[in-house]
Amino acid sequence: MIRSILLALDESTASASAQKLAIGMAKKLNAHIAGIGVLDEPWITAPEAVPLGAAAFKVELDTQLLDDAKRRVHSLEAGFKKAAEEAQCNYHIIDAEGFPAEEIEKAIVSHDILILGRDANFHFFPLRGMAVSVEQLLKDSPLPIILTPPEESFGKDIIFAYDGSLAAARAIHMALLLEIHKDKDVHILSINHNGKDAERQAQKIHKLCERHGVAAKVHGIESKEKPWNIMSTLVEELNIGMIVLGAYGHSGIASFFTGSTMKGLIQKAKVPLFLYH
Template structure:
């Protein structure tokens, strides 16, 4: 069962949705909640930045303005979290490293990181709609992520992408042990060019979840376009959560590498529980 949640705060729509989902999870499970802002001092106060002669005073004023803006935004995020939390307790974390190392360090004492898909976190840019820190957290971190899109939460069943790979097995186990599917119906989807193999894999994943007391249904899809199959199924259900592993190399595994992972995370209509 989940015991501790780390949520990253800022003012983007996805981060607000992530905050609300983290609060709902804390209320439902009794898990402790840490709400973190990231004040990216390494970029604000770049000691290695080349400064032309006579420009030191300008840099000092610019850095001070940036620092003040981040402090103001952090306080606003904490205030909004307090209002949304009502009686739900949470711990404030004021992180002052760059986003990736800050969240990686904080995650060591938490079960899952909840983060908005479009989060900017301090001075980090996000021109593609997917927070750049997410790739770092997946590649270097030991904790699963719950990547939350903008917009209100949607009810429905949970969709699990399963291909029998080690990351898929690991993700399935974490999902079951953390209790994220408790009380929900779960659909385990497998995609393969061979229908019999798709059915075998889907039933394998569903059987594992049934051993953990979940109502799991196997869904087999014949084909070679797992991205389209997953997005179509998640939209049609509609899914309240998509569960998947990352970084493999065939079938559904080919989906969870590089740009395809990014495309799925960017386009998913619901929060995505993902591990590497």
């Protein structure tokens, strides 16, 4: 059961979705929630080549940028405080300075799960692709992460995506232990070039779910299509609100749900992803 949630605060649209999801979970589960705002001072004040005589100008500019970033971080923290109080959640705020991924990693050990937006970058401007901080957290976090897309309207139920890898098995085990599936219908998805192998893989997780008292529906699908195309269709057909899958498994790009394929899914997914390795 989830007792404590860590929420990364950022100005991105996906991070606003993360806050909505995190506060909703905290209220539903009666869990504590901590919002962490990070001022990336090392990035803002990083040394760079400047013309002769312009050093003083850079110091002044850095000071202005720091003051603006502090104001925006504190505004995010105030917004989180207001939302948590309106939801009557037990909460606190972590006001940190340093490299975002490192500061979040320091804080995460006191919590059960981290929730953040998939395009969070903590630098207050949009990026193309996955931010370095998000990718580092996905690789290094000892705890599961829920990564949210920009959309705020999520379905209700959940997919356990299983490709036979250890990473996927660990993610599903953790989701079951944390009861992330509570009050949801569970769908087990396995995709393989061979339909019998897909069904066989899915049945292994079905047996695990039964032992946890979870009634799940099996979807063993024979296909050579890209997994996220199949998932996108199922998300709409089955009222899915979350997908559980393994992150960065040892099987690399040969695996359906890990490595480069997982990165593609992160960018295309229309629902939150529960990721664990």
